[in-house]
Amino acid sequence: METIGQILRNKRQTLGLFLRQVSAYVDIDQAILSKIERNERKPTKEMLGKLSEILKLNKDELLVQFISDKIAYEIAGEDCAEKVLKVAEKKIKYLKSHPIQN
Template sequence: MKFGEHIKQLREQNHLLQRQLANALDMDTAMLSKIERGERRAKREHIPILASVLKTNEKDLCTIWMADQVYNLIKEENNASEILKVANENFKSN
């Protein structure tokens, strides 16, 4: 699941309106709507606020956010799977 979809799902589970969550993030509702639709990216500094307001684990939320960042970086590459495989091998060797 992509980050924006996950945020929307958590927001709805917590019975929050977009304007309520947007206010907590100090952004307008239109920006939050774009984040939920995947048209814009949330900033890293939003993660702790989102985790607190949406009552979810910050580490898990950060993992989904970071995975989305990686996906957006390499999604157009023909060898995206190979790139991820090499990156994973680098992590294992370090």
């Protein structure tokens, strides 16, 4: 089970790129990228887009990993985590099938 950070780091190393190079492309400090790869900071969607480009990763898949990471981290400690997800799924289906109110 890979975290976002691990995915990014593995792919970067596979491609033989340095933090310096990738961070320059993404236009962020390399300290930030280092922290992202170690899951100490979370990338923005913009960063993910750029990262998927230079690392040749599927952008949508990366986004899924990113958000699911966040959610899993958020609720992994709850006893009722599975039930939470089921209810959340229903709510999302409901929200999508109904017009937005604001």
